[in-house]
Amino acid sequence: RAEPPFVDFAELEARSRQLLAEPVYDYYAGGAETETTMREATAAWRAWRLRPRVLRGTTTAALGTELLGSPVRTPIGIAPWAYQAMAHPDGELATARAAAATGALMTVSTSANHSLEEVAAVAPASPKWFQLYRLHSERHTDDLARRAGDAGYRALVLTVDVPLLGRRRRDLRHDFVHRAGVRMANRPPEGEEPTLDGLATGTWTFDEIARFGELSGLPVVVKGVLRGDDAIRCVQAGAAAVWVTTHGGRQVDPAISSAQALPEVVEAVGEEVEVYADGGIRSGSDALTALALGASAVFLGRPVVWGLTTGGEAGVTRVLAGLTEELEHTMVLCGLDNVRSVPADTVVAAR
Ligand code: FNR
DSSP: OOOOSSOOHHHHHHHHHHHSOHHHHHHHHOOSTTOHHHHHHHHHHTTEEEOOOOSSOOSOOBOOEEETTEEESOSEEEOOOSOGGGTOTTHHHHHHHHHHHHTOOEEEOTTOSSOHHHHHTSSTTSOEEEEEOOBSBHHHHHHHHHHHHHTTOSEEEEEOSOSSOOOOHHHHHHTGGGOTTOOOTTOOSSSSOOOGGGGOOTTOOTHHHHHHHHHHTSOEEEEEEOOHHHHHHHHHTTOSEEEEOOGGGTSSTTOOOHHHHHHHHHHHHTTTSEEEEESSOOSHHHHHHHHHTTOSEEEESHHHHHHHHHHHHHHHHHHHHHHHHHHHHHHHHTTOOBGGGOOGGGEEEOO
8 A cells, every 4th residue: 555645653553563573562552551641642732722823924834943052954853762673673773864864853762772872973963862861870871971972962861750660561461671682782881781670760869960961061851841840940950951741651650641731841941941842742733732832842752663663764754754744734724934933822722
């Protein structure tokens, strides 16, 4: 069957499911506990309605913006996700090439199957951020932060919603977390192979924000914030930006959705720092809703997983380009011509 001229995520996921071993598909697709947060994520964006403006003479929209000073050609970026070589042999390298081809920002996970230096070397001019977990020991974690700075990453993304790994029932059933063959390229030079649950960051406090900023020499983005009061403390502790997310519904369940938390976080710190959001973004209008609620950018997790699984670099490129095109289309229909200035009154709560 020919590809439809739009991104059909349900179909991409269905094809991915056929291509992947069941434990791998379940690891990518699943969420924590009852999967309530994961299931509600997309619906939460669609609890808002667009209020189009007419007769604005708009036929195209400018999609380029700057994220922490790095220019990008689309406000739709790639969220960090682990073990990309299980989706496609080229793994993170293919994703990085697709990011460069579309001008999208890529966030590279600590749990990547290619080392952070190898991924950085793909299209080095294309901006990338590095996502930090704890790795094996404090010493190795600090080393990883320094390596990210040395390798040319533009920001360090501290993922703070993993004091413990969420209880993902599908993974517990397959014992995925301890399965052999899940190899991390950023592992320490000596010592045991790190496992998924060994990445937990339960010892971290707000002090880590400034400390990792100094170690890496990079601006620090705090990923995993769902409350205005926490966002304020992050900014006071030196965060350059805050990323609203439920980790794809893979940690706390049932947690508030990103769409519900975003306005509170923007209200708390949106004047001072950039705020990003992810979780369940599956259409251009979902992205536009997040921008109207005050996000400077949105990020995609599973859509990129399914793009990489079904089509490697080209598959990821299609997902990024397809959603970006949909965003532009929706903006023009709404009489908007620039992603940098989407007015808050573009959306209203549905009822
Ligand atoms: C993730 N996510 C994630 N986040 C992070 O900070 N470090 C990581 O290594 C991972 N790994 C990971 C693996 C897989 C398979 C998924 C699906 C997700 C969370 C990710 O960055 C993002 O927050 C969500 O995926 C966004 O939700 P959607 O777009 O998947 O609905």
